Amino acid sequence: MTKRTALVSGAGIAGATVAYWLARDGWAITLVERAGDLVSSGNPVDVRGPALPVAERMGILPELRAMATHAKAMRVLDPEGRSLARIPMPSRDGEVEVLRGDLAGALWSATEDDAELLLDDTITTLRQDPDGVDVTFEHAAPRRFDVVIGADGLHSAVRRIAFGREQEFSRHLGLYVATVQLGGPPAEPEEVMLLNVPGRLLALHPARGVAGAAFIFRHPEITGLDRRDTARQKQVVAEAYRGMAWRVPEILARLEESDDLYFDAVSQVSMDTWTRGRVVLVGDAASCVSLFGDGSTLAMAGAHNLATALSEGSADLATAFRRYESSHRKLTTPKHRHVHRTAALLVPASRLALATRNRVARHLLSRARPGPHR
Ligand SMILES: Cc1cc2nc3c(=O)[nH]c(=O)nc-3n(C[C@H](O)[C@H](O)[C@H](O)COP(=O)(O)OP(=O)(O)OC[C@H]3O[C@@H](n4cnc5c(N)ncnc54)[C@H](O)[C@@H]3O)c2cc1C
Incomplete structure (x- = not known):
């Protein structure tokens, strides 16, 4: 046959x-x-x-x-990089x-x-x-x-x-994502670090011993952006994150040097x-x-x-x-x-939305596990 x-x-x-x-x-x-x-x-x-x-x-x-990957928890940081909450990421039902x-x-x-x-x-x-x-x-x-x-x-x-x-068929969700390998061991080998300011998130992931950074940020659709134009893409990310504190300037410098940038509209x-x-x-x-x-x-x-x-x-x-x-x-x-709800939680658009997200995270955690955050 x-x-x-x-x-x-x-x-x-x-x-x-x-x-x-x-x-x-x-x-x-x-x-x-x-x-x-x-x-x-x-x-x-x-x-x-x-x-x-x-x-x-x-x-x-x-x-x-x-x-x-070795990620065991997410740590939510304030704009200066101080810890606000540590959210355990237990593996459920054998997920990997x-x-x-x-x-x-x-x-x-x-x-x-x-x-x-x-x-x-x-x-x-x-x-x-x-x-x-x-x-x-x-x-x-x-x-x-x-x-x-x-x-x-x-x-x-x-x-x-x-x-x-x-x-x-494809709808821009009002956000872009860029990822880059940081090329060294993560500072926190078991934690995903989340640094938010309104409309912007920098996530550092420990991966498998080589840290990676993800920039996820709100930005109107950029018409005519060539998917191969990495110089322009780096510029868009750098402009979106300019002025942020903590390790952001150092990570933007790494992004600038990188020849392995992933960049796309969140769609x-x-x-x-x-x-x-x-x-x-x-x-x-x-x-x-x-x-x-x-x-x-x-x-x-x-x-x-x-x-x-x-x-x-x-x-x-x-x-x-x-x-x-x-x-x-x-x-x-x-x-x-649920796409918009998830986006609102991960990248709150305003100061109020961000403060509310952080307050809810801390409240849920304190109810789940009494005691101060580690
Ligand atoms: C930053 C980021 C974080 C993510 N985080 C998660 C997460 O935590 N959990 C989760 O479940 N998902 C996550 N995803 C989504 C996940 O990566 C995708 O949904 C998944 O990879 C989709 O699989 P796919 O096979 O449909 O497409 P892809 O994995 O994109 O594979 C498509 C393949 O087609 C090839 N291709 C493209 N165009 C052509 C062409 N013209 N001809 C021939 N080949 C072509 C590509 O090279 C690629 O190999 C994330 C995505 C991103 C970008």
Whole structure:
């Protein structure tokens, strides 16, 4: 029997996961990845809830636990860097926090023997008919597949080509995020430090012994900002954080020198449908909530859902895609609803909102654990 074929665009969290499960079910899988290698940015992400059984059945959970970050608590600081509250981060129900690059690497190691990988390439056109999809690439020769899966993240090329312009589906949430590795051991090896002033947050994460900084700040949408223009991006961050105290000047200097800056608008992707004929979206490409709602967990769970629906033998494609959408939307819809609340907690916009957030944090902590903050 000839194998069914799928092209997966994006070898990230969702892409490697869907490739693994489809290959196990006998599909011939090709992944196309725009990057030249699979090393990627190191922001910490969580694998929890519905992603845990997926990781367990892929056999990567022990590896993820061994690579877990060392964060045990969040410390909320005042604008001068003095401690206001220490919030423990207990691991619930076996959840694990790892660096995104480590998660992508573990997922890919589980998949690599069963899938073809085209690196440093991207889809340029998709033309579908009732029996398949003809695909052209920037570099590789044209090919035909039964199904094309867009797992290529927030700025998905598959979504743009098959569904429409990014602006139709992606909404700027009024914030930007920039992350940078600090290149040395963290001052606090088990604590995430959160320094807020109204509209701005600097988070220092201990990661796995090499500190990382995340700047998350409110800023009107910058039209025409080139995603490759790192000089301009550094300038935007430096302007937003100018004048702040504590370690901010030193960390801005590190940002200025860095050649590994991650910078993006914090955006939400909302779509009425994730499928068009033989083309389907998964992960951030379908339903990004950026850093505000279990993006990597949803990417893994959605990828597994999609592969399960596609592998249920008797189902035609349209039925399989309907099953995938209806089951996975139950997970994504509540996350989308809470995006603004999470943003308001993490980056309070005004002095009053910040003071209220800090007061509530201290009050909840004092009720949970009497005694002074450590
Ligand atoms: C700063 C920050 C902090 C975060 N914190 C958390 C957190 O604490 N917890 C959490 O669960 N989530 C977090 N997230 C979100 C999480 O990283 C994403 O939701 C998750 O990575 C989505 O997985 P994905 O596979 O859909 O997309 P991605 O991981 O973005 O993977 C997409 C892949 O597609 C590739 N690609 C892109 N364009 C193309 C193209 N044209 N052709 C081929 N390949 C392409 C990319 O190179 C990449 O490999 C955070 C995100 C950020 C930015």
